[in-house]
Amino acid sequence: MKFFLDTANLEEIEQAASWGLLDGVTTNPTLIPREMERTGLTFKEILKKICKMVDGPVNGEVISTSAEGMLKEGRQIAKIDEKMVVKVPMTPEGMKAVKAFSHEGIGTNVTLIFSPSQALIAAKAGASYVSPFVGRIDDKSGDGMEVVSQIVQIFQNYVLPTEVLAASLRHPRHIVEAALLGADIATMPFDVLKKLFEHPLTDIGLKQFLKDWDAVKEKIAP
């Protein structure tokens, strides 16, 4: 499973990349302005910097709602770097744009997916990725992982090349469940990535090993 970071924060991306765990980055119109405010950098400058740090796809989202506007914006986003993927919302206009982008060889991620039928439409339009929002489905008393499971099954049935990018993941169990279901990618906030390392027994075990070693190190030192 590929790990993407769901953030535009350059410090978080740099740290995750230094751990050798980062396969890509997703951003959205909530995340990018936060980083613009924090750093004073522009939309384009932030994405350019992210592309330098990450060895994999970097997502930039359009904010237009018409296909024409999305195509104009998306082509600008694609020009930032060859790693750029254009994030497009799941609307009829969005699907028109996805079809055109796929003919132009521009990668797309269809975002705001909440049902298997939406994912199937996006795949038919030629999306490179679909993003089911697991946490937001769970928030509305739905079953986000069931949606991921059905999308994975449908894509397998028809051998569709579109990758399933499990999004809106809120805790480590979400990542494990998405991996068990065969989602291609999990995109997660930095805090969730950090939590994947953690287990109290690891800390207790390491502390004990170091204490045991310390107790005898004088005797066994060469």
Ligand code: E4P
């Ligand atoms: C994915 O591409 C989205 O940016 C993201 O996962 C949304 O997550 P949220 O529901 O926690 O905002």
